Amino acid sequence: MNTAPFLDIEAQLKSIQQLIQTAKFNDAIEQGQKLQQQISDTQEKIQLWYLIAVAQRYEKTFVQALESINELLKLDESHSRAYQEQGYNYLALKKSPQAKASFEHAVELNPSLMASWQELIELYRDAAQMDEVQKVANQLAKLKSLPPALLAVTELMHEGKLLKAEQICRHFMQNNKRNIEGMCLLAEIGIELKIYDDAEFLLSSALELAPTHVYARSQYLNLLIRIGKFKAAEQQVESLLIEQPGNLSFKVAKANILTGLGKIEQAIELFEQVITEDQQVAGFHLQLGHALKAKGDIDKAVAAYQQAYKLSPNYGDAYWSLANTKTYRFSDEEINEMQRQQGNEDLALTDRVQLHFATGKAFEDRKDYKQAFQSYQQGNKLQHDHNGFDITKIEKQIAEQIKFCTPELFQHRGNLGLNSPDAIFIVGLPRSGSTLLEQILASHSKVDGTMELHNVLGLAARLRGRSNQSEKQGEQHSQYPKNLAEINPDYFVRFGQQFIDETRAYREQAPFFIDKMPNNFLHIGLIRLILPNAKIIDARRSPMACCFSGFKQLFAEGQDFSYDLEDIGRYYQAYLKLMAHWESVLPGHVLTVNHEDVVDDLETQVRRMLDFCGLEFEQSCVDFHKTKRNIKTPSSEQVRQPIYKSATEQWQYFEPYLTSLKKTLKID
Structure with a gap:
């Protein structure tokens, strides 16, 4: 395979970067625009649009910089640094409300972007939002307390560069073997990479070194729930509840553990107690629905799922959970709402995927197999692209x-x-x-x-x-x-x-x-x-x-x-x-x-x-x-x-769309 063009593009991207670093912004823009004609790879396009936008901002062509950022965001709507750049340009154009929204979006996607937090603290101060100023000051203090290597690790993690983040974190840990934040970050990377045994070992070791570290224990608790070690998780949640008896997220974790241990009645009782304390969290109703479904109380489960989407209309998991009962039938209003939410540009990927699958089930129940398949296919493609499965x-x-x-x-x-x-x-x-x-x-x-x-x-x-x-x-x-x-x-x-x-x-x-x-x-x-x-x-x-x-x-x-x-x-x-x-x-x-x-x-x-x-x-x-x-x-x-026999050959309704599957399975 010829890698010369790839190396050439990589070299050209570095060259544009160097032009920006040496303040040759116009040259960087020109070289970037020429390179656009040569590349087709999405990641390279994203990188190039970002460099062009940065050069345009330094060149003070702020409107053009915003146009470049919009092109970038069409390719990757979760690019945190693009929103940070957007914020800088809006600031330069004296559009403070838009700048604030952009910086807020940037830190929502990547909470380790110190530059965005620093801009936000000034914007909140100018708007006399002193509560927000205090929150941002706390976040900045937390980030500044991290060793530079761990700050870099945090940034890389939020940018999805997990293997690079792991490499830097492991190198840091070689010289700082008892650093609890480093152990927690390395465990978090392990969880993202689904290397659960490493993460489990790191978190249990961290707790031996720092038994009162609440974040490490709650991280350990969540991991144990994820891998189905509910008995061990029960011990951890009890310790956390002694420390923070009013913490609702710990109570919900305990209810999930009780569900996992088959103590469904106790779990339902605890979920209901949590909801009495705070009725506005859609996720609490969803979890209650799961417990009711496991028990077989399907009518109450459905009511809980419906309450979840009423509280949060773009909550894909609530709609998918209804579809996943296999017996629920969506109304016209629900289908219209699901389709409307799919058009929401700010919708998170997980919600988008869940809504596509739920819509597919809704159309399949109505025997509209073409539209059902299109919905399933859209949901599957989004999930497949995100997983990067090989x-x-x-x-x-x-x-x-x-x-x-x-x-x-x-x-x-x-x-x-x-x-x-x-x-x-x-x-x-x-x-x-x-x-x-x-x-x-x-x-x-x-x-x-x-x-x-x-x-x-x-x-x-x-x-x-x-x-x-x-x-x-x-x-x-x-x-x-x-x-x-x-x-x-x-x-x-x-x-x-x-x-x-x-x-x-x-x-x-x-x-x-x-x-x-x-x-x-x-x-x-x-x-x-x-x-x-x-x-x-x-x-x-x-x-x-x-x-x-x-x-x-x-x-x-x-x-x-x-x-x-x-x-x-x-x-x-x-x-x-x-x-x-x-x-x-x-x-x-x-x-x-x-x-x-x-x-x-x-x-x-x-x-x-x-x-x-x-x-x-x-x-x-x-x-x-x-x-x-x-x-x-x-x-x-x-x-x-x-x-019942009706489900055994249900796939035949979709046969016109399954040619690639039949070919792979060698079925005539």
């Missing part, structure tokens, strides 16, 4: 599982794990019918349903490790699964015991329990080594139905492959390839249950699963929809109904 990394992970999880590995190490038979794993792709299988099995008197547990994924992440060199290149060269053949044999029984101990908080009194994390299909080899007597069921659904159902579902996190039709098709193919490998190296160890077979002949498939798990037949498993239990997945309302 399917080749998953394909590489699967190739490594096939390469290193050999018959010899299981022959030599297959009996080293914990002999506990307690766990039943349901794996597969999301939207494959796994919640239905969980509901069937959890209706048995000897089986507890839990939730999608993160424990196996967390163990795999710890075993994977990271290489500093590979991080710089944005790649992963993992030690896992190669190290399964190399680590101390005693570790397997220890890992198995750790899994049983950590998951006990989600169980009741039954001898068996279900872990329904679909992504665990990647780690069946690891599960076999740590828990050789665990049962594993592969919930499988026909490719088009499964893939399209995933495409129109907006997931909370962890399913980044699902936002592009080609990616989801390749992921499905890779999944089939890996499941075939597990069958060849662990024959009979995994039971495949096809969703279509369950729909066609429920009792036969129920008996197959119970036989496989060594459980006696119970009629309650066939009458699964009568079972009262908390369910936290999108299918919660569907599995509270008897089996």
